[in-house]
Amino acid sequence: MNTIFIGIAGGTGSGKTTLTEHLAQRFGPDISVVHHDNYYKRQDCPFEERCKQNYDHPNAFDTELMVEDLKRLEGDIMVLGAGGKMGPDICVLAKKASVLGGSDRKIYAVSRFSDAAAAERLRSHGVTVIAADLMDANALQALPDCKNIIY
Numbered sequence: 001m002n003t004i005f006i007g008i009a010g011g012t013g014s015g016k017t018t019l020t021e022h023l024a025q026r027f028g029p030d031i032s033v034v035h036h037d038n039y040y041k042r043q044d045c046p047f048e049e050r051c052k053q054n055y056d057h058p059n060a061f062d063t064e065l066m067v068e069d070l071k072r073l074e075g076d077i078m079v080l081g082a083g084g085k086m087g088p089d090i091c092v093l094a095k096k097a098s099v100l101g102g103s104d105r106k107i108y109a110v111s112r113f114s115d116a117a118a119a120e121r122l123r124s125h126g127v128t129v130i131a132a133d134l135m136d137a138n139a140l141q142a143l144p145d146c147k148n149i150i151y
Helices: 016-030 047-052 063-072 087-100 116-124 137-142
Strands: 004-008 032-034 076-080 107-111 128-131 148-150
Touching (some): 004 016, 016 076, 016 137, 063 087, 087 107, 087 116, 107 116, 116 128
Parallel strands (some): 004 148, 032 148, 076 107
């Protein structure tokens, strides 16, 4: 069985968790889920200061730790919602982590891709682009089998 790593990106409240739960149901017990939320930088400051933090900004995340973890994974990677705010960066990071880790794995980017330039940028980095509506059950069924999901 091929292992594929999926990254799900999107803004707050965009349905990432719901989509992940649907995928986990579809692919069963062989799936592992790594939440990007687990990579928020530690906040050693008073509550009032934490309330001012923009948790949607890329600087809120410990990206270096995520890259190190990505390098250790086996199999291909798929990022769902890859046309969103952070999706393209996650795809490119995954590709770079794979290269640095000596892996020739495929990185898949899945989104509606209303911005053709975003899709082309991903292709230019060696990412395989799949245009799909992730809220369409048939589109989800058509995705390649996956073992790992990140969002």
